[in-house]
Amino acid sequence: MLLSAEPEELKPEAAIARLTEHTPEFVELMTAMAIRRNINIIGGSHATRTEDGEIQNVGYAFLRDGSVHAREKIHPTPNERQYWHIQGGDPIDVIETDCGPVGIMICYDSEFPEIARRLCDQGARILFVPFNTDTRHGYLRVRYCCQARAIENQCYVVTSGMTGNLANVDNLDIEYAQSGIFTPCDFPFARDGIAAETSENVEMVAVADLNLSTLAWARYEGSVRNFRDRRLDLYRTKWSDGG
Amino acid sequence: MAEKRSTPKIEVRTATTKDVNAIIALSAKVFKDEAPYTRGMIMGQLSAFPEGQFVVVYEDEIVGYAATMVLPEAKVMKQHSWAEVTGGGYAAMHDRKGDWLYGIEVCVDPDRRRLRIGKRLYDARRRLCQDMDLKGIAFGGRLPGYKRHAKKYGTPEAYLEAVRKNEPHRSGRLLPSEGGLRAGVSPEELLSDRHRLRRPRRPHGLAEPLLRSRTGQAAGQPLQPRHRTHRHRADAGAQDV
Numbered sequence: 001m002l003l004s005a006e007p008e009e010l011k012p013e014a015a016i017a018r019l020t021e022h023t024p025e026f027v028e029l030m031t032a033m034a035i036r037r038n039i040n041i042i043g044g045s046h047a048t049r050t051e052d053g054e055i056q057n058v059g060y061a062f063l064r065d066g067s068v069h070a071r072e073k074i075h076p077t078p079n080e081r082q083y084w085h086i087q088g089g090d091p092i093d094v095i096e097t098d099c100g101p102v103g104i105m106i107c108y109d110s111e112f113p114e115i116a117r118r119l120c121d122q123g124a125r126i127l128f129v130p131f132n133t134d135t136r137h138g139y140l141r142v143r144y145c146c147q148a149r150a151i152e153n154q155c156y157v158v159t160s161g162m163t164g165n166l167a168n169v170d171n172l173d174i175e176y177a178q179s180g181i182f183t184p185c186d187f188p189f190a191r192d193g194i195a196a197e198t199s200e201n202v203e204m205v206a207v208a209d210l211n212l213s214t215l216a217w218a219r220y221e222g223s224v225r226n227f228r229d230r231r232l233d234l235y236r237t238k239w240s241d242g243g
Numbered sequence: 244m245a246e247k248r249s250t251p252k253i254e255v256r257t258a259t260t261k262d263v264n265a266i267i268a269l270s271a272k273v274f275k276d277e278a279p280y281t282r283g284m285i286m287g288q289l290s291a292f293p294e295g296q297f298v299v300v301y302e303d304e305i306v307g308y309a310a311t312m313v314l315p316e317a318k319v320m321k322q323h324s325w326a327e328v329t330g331g332g333y334a335a336m337h338d339r340k341g342d343w344l345y346g347i348e349v350c351v352d353p354d355r356r357r358l359r360i361g362k363r364l365y366d367a368r369r370r371l372c373q374d375m376d377l378k379g380i381a382f383g384g385r386l387p388g389y390k391r392h393a394k395k396y397g398t399p400e401a402y403l404e405a406v407r408k409n410e411p412h413r414s415g416r417l418l419p420s421e422g423g424l425r426a427g428v429s430p431e432e433l434l435s436d437r438h439r440l441r442r443p444r445r446p447h448g449l450a451e452p453l454l455r456s457r458t459g460q461a462a463g464q465p466l467q468p469r470h471r472t473h474r475h476r477a478d479a480g481a482q483d484v
């Protein structure tokens with residue numbers, strides 16, 4: 001959006017570099033909003049220049065206590081690597097909020113089940129997935145995977161994607177999304193495992209109340225107990241940080 | 244008049260997320276040549292079972308940590324590894340319907356040892372166990388001193404029995420010094436992957452035992468090691484890292 005306000009269309013690499021210049025302003029604005037409205041905001045993801053000069057795709061959480069939590073995208077897509085030279089980050093950690101620990105997985109990261117599992121092992125019960133996809137194929141990859149993450153970890157997954165067209169911005173010109181709030185599939189949840197959903201490719205707001213104790217019920221009493229029925233005597237993900 | 248202290252000097256309390264950095268620093272200090280706990284592991288323990296994670300604060304400093312979860316008897320009494328039952332230390336497999344309290348970790352600042360801090364942590368666990376009306380406390384531990392005495396005692400089981408009888412010089416730290424102790428040996432060479440990660444290879448034949456204790460019960464026979472379904476890591480001579 002910021003890019004389409006540029007006086008002339010920039011080449012993708014220059015455009016993303018330009019976008020990083022907006023980071024401080026973006027962070028300041030959203031922090032002020034979180035405090036003023038007394039809400040926690042997961043602020044989508046934003047190209048950010050790291051200390052060593054690399055550009056990363058970073059998701060931000062702005063909490064109502066005024067704290068800002070940045071989480072790097074772990075897996076850049078081939079497209080991100082090629083056009084924008086985006087590098088993947090390493091740390092995968094939950095964010096402690098007054099609604100319990102939550103996780104951020106940016107777009108493609110939701111398609112790697114190890115990430116969600118680690119976040120849920122760390123105590124996350126809600127995972128937030130900001131995404132940007134340009135075709136229905138791409139969108140459905142994210143959506144199907146997010147629904148799988150909600151079922152296999154018995155957690156909520158909240159997706160939020162961009163819709164419509166962006167004039168003047170190469171490589172980000174068309175968008176396709178249908179954002180949704182996904183739940184495990186079991187009796188206490190909505191029939192289709194969808195707590196709320198927007199219309200296809202229309203800019204709108206989806207609202208749902210998520211009850212964390214319903215998740216605890218599902219993990220202990222549910223028809224299936226995927227999160228706790230794991231066979232850790234057979235398999236387990238080993239992380240390079242020892243986690 | 245002599246100065247009076249109105250605030251306690253030493254305190255045992257449940258851990259909060261504000262303690263995470265101090266707990267990580269403590270674990271790094273205690274387990275010097277191993278990867279310290281990650282933030283995520285402590286967060287996982289705290290959110291899985293907040294009532295079960297204790298710290299000891301001594302003169303405003305965190306000098307002890309005990310991590311705990313609840314497990315069903317079937318899991319506790321079966322031959323198991325630390326990584327398996329604790330989910331690699333995250334405590335995500337905490338089972339609020341289980342019947343045993345399970346000790347994931349206990350560590351005390353090396354500069355504050357022998358002050359009964361470990362004992363205080365164990366007492367906190369014991370109160371929790373009683374409050375929750377559980378069957379007892381179980382935990383896996385290393386068997387310090389076995390390496391030195393391996394020749395004399397042969398199997399870890401024999402060494403364990405000797406320690407129970409107070410035979411070798413007690414560098415084997417068996418914390419629950421009161422109450423009955425039932426113990427068995429796990430064929431795991433090293434109980435945790437975390438411990439395995441940065442460790443130099445252990446000499447051939449060294450096994451890490453699994454101790455199980457049951458509070459308030461007369462000392463029973465050590466549990467016989469169960470049928471070993473897994474190949475003994477040390478026997479296999481290779482350690483996957």
Ligand SMILES: CC(C)(COP(=O)(O)OP(=O)(O)OC[C@H]1O[C@@H](n2cnc3c(N)ncnc32)[C@H](O)[C@@H]1OP(=O)(O)O)[C@@H](O)C(=O)NCCC(=O)NCCS
Pocket residue numbers: 273348349350351352355356357358359360361362363383384385413414415416417418420
């Ligand atoms: C094990 C550990 C927690 C003990 O902490 P501590 O606060 O020094 O222990 P305490 O002062 O509470 O002592 C409790 C009992 O153990 C005995 N003890 C403690 N350290 C001992 C040692 N090195 N040798 C012999 N006995 C010892 C004490 O005498 C006491 O027994 P008692 O009640 O019969 O007198 C501490 O040494 C530690 O953190 N070790 C490294 C981590 C570890 O091995 N954890 C075990 C799980 S893997």
